[in-house]
Amino acid sequence: MKNPFEKEDHTGLIxxxxxxxxxxxxxxxxxxxxxxxxxxxxxxxxFKEGISDTVADLIDKKTFIPKKFAKVATDAVIKKK
Structure with missing residues (x-):
C-alpha cells in the first residue's frame, strides 16, 4: 500500500x-x-545557407562536380531572397 504521507517528485512536471x-x-x-x-x-x-552548403558538400563528394558549381546550383534551387 502506498504511503499517503510520502512526497511525490514533480520535478519533471515543473x-x-x-x-x-x-x-x-x-x-x-x-x-x-x-x-x-x-x-x-x-x-x-x-538555415537556407546551411542547407545549401550541406547539399553542395554532398554533391561534391558523391559526383565529379566541384563544390563551387554545386553551390551555385543549390543557391538557385533554394531561391534566396
Whole structure:
C-alpha cells in the first residue's frame, strides 16, 4: 500500500511547464514583434545557407562536380531572397 504521507517528485512536471513557458515566450516574441520578424528572416537565411552548403558538400563528394558549381546550383534551387 502506498504511503499517503510520502512526497511525490514533480520535478519533471515543473521542468516541462518551465520549458513550455519559455518556448511560448520565445515564439510570441518572434511572431509578435518587429524585431522578432527581423530575427525570423535572419534565422531563415542562415538555415537556407546551411542547407545549401550541406547539399553542395554532398554533391561534391558523391559526383565529379566541384563544390563551387554545386553551390551555385543549390543557391538557385533554394531561391534566396
Amino acid at each position: 521542468v516541462g511547464i518551465a520549458f513550455g513557458v519559455a518556448a511560448g515566450i520565445g515564439l510570441g516574441w518572434l511572431y509578435l514583434t518587429e524585431s522578432g520578424a527581423t530575427s525570423r528572416r535572419q534565422i531563415r537565411d542562415k
